Amino acid sequence: MRDRPVIYGGLAVFLAVITLPFWRGIESGVTTKGPELARPATARQCVASTEFMKSSHMLLLMEMRDQAVRSGDPWYVGAGHGTYTISLTGTCLEQCHGSKTEFCDRCHDYAGVAPGCWSCHLDAGHSTGSLTAMRSSR
Amino acid sequence: MKRAVYSILTVAGIAVLAGAAARDAAVLRWLAVVVPYAAFATFVLGMSWRVTVWSLSPAPFRIPTVCGQQKALSWIKPDRLESPPDTLAVVGRMALEVLLFRSLFRNTRMTLREGPRLVFGENKFLWLGAMAFHWSLLVILVRHLRLFLEPLPAIVLAAEKLDGFFEVGTPVFYVTDAVVVVGLLYLFQRRLRDPLVRYISLFTDYFALALLAGIAFSGIWMRYFGRVDITGIKEFALGLATFRPVALPAPSDSFFVHLILVSTLAAYFPFSKLVHMGGVFLSPTRNLANNNRARRHVNPWNYPVRVHTYEEWETEFRDKLEAAGLPLERK
Numbered sequence: 391m392r393d394r395p396v397i398y399g400g401l402a403v404f405l406a407v408i409t410l411p412f413w414r415g416i417e418s419g420v421t422t423k424g425p426e427l428a429r430p431a432t433a434r435q436c437v438a439s440t441e442f443m444k445s446s447h448m449l450l451l452m453e454m455r456d457q458a459v460r461s462g463d464p465w466y467v468g469a470g471h472g473t474y475t476i477s478l479t480g481t482c483l484e485q486c487h488g489s490k491t492e493f494c495d496r497c498h499d500y501a502g503v504a505p506g507c508w509s510c511h512l513d514a515g516h517s518t519g520s521l522t523a524m525r526s527s528r
Numbered sequence: 529m530k531r532a533v534y535s536i537l538t539v540a541g542i543a544v545l546a547g548a549a550a551r552d553a554a555v556l557r558w559l560a561v562v563v564p565y566a567a568f569a570t571f572v573l574g575m576s577w578r579v580t581v582w583s584l585s586p587a588p589f590r591i592p593t594v595c596g597q598q599k600a601l602s603w604i605k606p607d608r609l610e611s612p613p614d615t616l617a618v619v620g621r622m623a624l625e626v627l628l629f630r631s632l633f634r635n636t637r638m639t640l641r642e643g644p645r646l647v648f649g650e651n652k653f654l655w656l657g658a659m660a661f662h663w664s665l666l667v668i669l670v671r672h673l674r675l676f677l678e679p680l681p682a683i684v685l686a687a688e689k690l691d692g693f694f695e696v697g698t699p700v701f702y703v704t705d706a707v708v709v710v711g712l713l714y715l716f717q718r719r720l721r722d723p724l725v726r727y728i729s730l731f732t733d734y735f736a737l738a739l740l741a742g743i744a745f746s747g748i749w750m751r752y753f754g755r756v757d758i759t760g761i762k763e764f765a766l767g768l769a770t771f772r773p774v775a776l777p778a779p780s781d782s783f784f785v786h787l788i789l790v791s792t793l794a795a796y797f798p799f800s801k802l803v804h805m806g807g808v809f810l811s812p813t814r815n816l817a818n819n820n821r822a823r824r825h826v827n828p829w830n831y832p833v834r835v836h837t838y839e840e841w842e843t844e845f846r847d848k849l850e851a852a853g854l855p856l857e858r859k
Contacts, residue, residue, distance in 0.1 A: 397583040400809060401576060408572070411676035411769035420678045422767040422774045424759050441778075445755040448698035501758045502674035502685055506695055 425500040428492035433485065437468030448505065451478065479512045489513055532720055535734035539742040539789070546788035550781045560764070560784060561773040567791035574798025575806060582810045588827045590820045593813040595634075599822070611818045618817050626808055629658050654718065661711030664704040665740075667691055668747075671702070675758075675765040697752075705748050712741045736802055739793055746786040754782040 406413075414420075436443055438450060458464050458476040466474045475481050487493040490513040498505065550556050596610025608617040609624065624630040637651035670687040674680055692700035716737045719729040750756045760777025767774035776783065797803065809815065842849065842857055849856060 393587065394583050397579065397810065401579045401806075404806070405572065405576070411673070411765075414677055415766060415769040418678065420766055420770060422763045422770065422772060424763045441757070444757045444759070444777075449755070452698055497759050499680075500678070501762055502680045502688060503699070503758075504685075504689070505698060505700075 425496035427496050428488050430486040430488070435468070435470040435472065436486070437466060437470075437472075437474060439469060451507070478507065483513070529720065529726070531729065531731045532716070532734045532738075535731055535738040538735060539738045542792055543742060543746070543785050543789060546785045547781055549788075550784040556780070556784060557775055560776050560780075560787065561768070563788060563791045564768055567795040571794040571797055574795075575803070578798050578803050579806050579810070582807070586829070587812050587816070588829075589825050590816045590818060591812050592816045592818045594818050598818055613819055613822065614817055618815060622809070622815055625814060629655055629662075632658055653714065657711050657714040657718065659711075660707050661715060661740075664708035664711060667704045668702075668708060671704075675762045676769055678762075678766060699751055701752075705744070705751070708744050709741065709748070712737055712744065716741070732800055736796075736800060739789065739796070743786065743789045743793060746782060746789060750782050750786060756780070756783050 438447075443450070454466055454476045457466065464476050466476050468474055483490065483493070490508065494507075549559055592612070594611035596607025597604060598611045599606035599608070599613035606613065609621050612618045612621050621630075632655040633652065635651050635654045636648050639647050639649065641647050667687055667690075670684060671691060673684045674688065677684065688702075691702040691704050693703065694701065716734065719725050719733060719737075757777040761783060763774055764776050793802075797805075839857065846856070
């Protein structure tokens with residue numbers, strides 16, 4: 391009898407928590423427009439279809455890594471029969487997609503993922519100088 | 529055994545129906561919006577209804593089931609958590625039950641050995657399986673908020689980082705994905721293995737586990753094998769959350785199956801044994817202080833009862849009692 395305020399209070403807290411996406415969405419004015427990606431300036435053809443890259447680019451990158459690092463074969467034949475040098479910074483970013491922050495991070499931040507690629511690889515848009523320096527030093 | 533098979537077949541049937549519906553673009557567009565809303569509304573209203581009905585049940589007296597020394601004289605050591613004398617101790621006892629499943633920790637197994645000799649032993653596996661399943665489910669739920677919130681709160685990112693601690697593969701392997709499946713498989717086979725538990729297991733017991741396993745498997749399939757467009761799914765989820773639904777990203781068969789199974793769970797939840805999520809807080813044998821002897825609890829709806837006291841009875845039959853020579857209270 392005297393516990394009813396506690397029970398209804400608990401129920402209210404529970405309802406507030408499970409409806410979080412609704413009121414947070416309205417509060418922050420979120421839209422269904424996804425992340426804006428910087429489009430490649432010149433290239434019109436990726437190594438695979440957009441649909442495939444959207445869902446499975448990470449698997450392709452892993453496959454490329456294994457091919458280049460473990461089999462020592464640095465050439466990748468893409469969907470449009472073009473041949474590419476396997477290099478995340480040198481090819482994917484520098485030749486087409488620009489910087490990590492304006493391409494990779496847009497979707498990764500949106501989906502809340504933080505892939506470990508960048509603990510080794512360099513961001514072309516921001517560290518081209520150091521990349522060039524690294525290359526010339528070899 | 530039959531009931532276990534039926535439960536798996538029912539879940540598989542729902543998944544197959546969802547997969548078949550996803551073949552038709554128009555049906556898919558419509559169902560992907562209507563079903564989640566209807567299921568969520570059912571969940572919210574159903575849970576509120578259940579809790580409200582429970583709250584209306586009278587609880588005039590303290591009826592806790594205790595297993596420790598009650599607070600009594602100052603020189604007897606009370607067991608505050610097992611026999612809570614006040615609200616603070618009740619909160620502690622409830623926290624142990626809700627967060628650590630203390631009552632399952634006390635689970636025992638009875639076996640008949642040669643002799644014949646009846647032996648009671650500890651059996652912590654039910655507790656371990658329940659902990660593995662429930663805590664994984666919580667982490668998975670928190671992780672899923674990444675699809676419903678923008679910008680993302682730190683707790684969601686932290687849960688994800690912790691879950692992907694081992695940094696195995698891309699997309700990174702989540703520990704809870706494995707733990708939740710192991711937990712569910714254990715809980716399912718536990719009902720089948722022991723003939724006594726099997727005898728008391730109903731269709732709903734298996735169905736809840738099979739449905740949760742179906743959800744886990746479809747989620748694991750999408751993440752590690754089937755591959756889906758995650759930004760497209762987030763746009764769809766935010767569309768639902770802001771009441772401006774957008775179309776599902778294509779191809780969406782596996783996501784739609786996942787969505788329908790989750791909707792089934794949400795709609796089924798308030799009417800099944802799964803309401804123990806709310807019920808655990810409202811069990812009077814656990815959430816009441818054991819203070820029956822320290823404090824007087826008067827039934828609040830006690831009404832004045834018409835009684836016929838001995839004095840009145842004696843007055844009424846005084847002459848007869850006197851004639852029979854019986855002793856009287858009032859001379």
